[in-house]
Amino acid sequence: ETGVTQTPRHLVMGMTNKKSLKCEQHLGHNAMYWYKQSAKKPLELMFVYNFKEQTENNSVPSRFSPECPNSSHLFLHLHTLQPEDSALYLCASSQGTSGSDTQYFGPGTRLTVL
């Protein structure tokens, strides 16, 4: 499989559930990102990892917990979410974190919190 893959593609969870989103990139990149895309709002960067180290946390609530065990995999652990957290969660990767490194996106996970 090529590119950036995300699983699951759709997820419905209750406010008390714990779930995880998974992202895998097959491009040999060193940087990975989580974005949130809510209806009628711009895409928001949540976290950045470069060589497995978190380099950016965009004031994200602690109910979202990222994990990057290696440069190819990125997880987003979810617990006690709120209905307003319902959104499309996109993962991306890039070779590095310079301004000339294009980010490649996965198809996203559509999350609904009931």
Next chain:
Amino acid sequence: KQEVTQIPAALSVPEGENLVLNCSFTDSAIYNLQWFRQDPGKGLTSLLLIQSSQREQTSGRLNASLDKSSGRSTLYIAASQPGDSATYLCAVGLHQTGANNLFFGTGTRLTVIP
């Protein structure tokens, strides 16, 4: 905080027409500007990346220009095709917050009518 605005929010054109999408940003201290397309239910695909020192980039029927001093970019699509129907997103990277920390607009949804 950087704000990115895209006008119009939606656009319908007949096949074969040339069109221009607009993007404006409030902080001119950008590192780069990128144009992406997003198809329904899918992630983003990078179209063009313009470094702050550049004025334009071209790829096939697409041409993106950048005017940093006025805080504007345009994406020109020549001879539009139904396959161009998608949402087009503009994003800027700032020196201050890291070139890879992209600020996105809310997009222009383009429909090309056969």
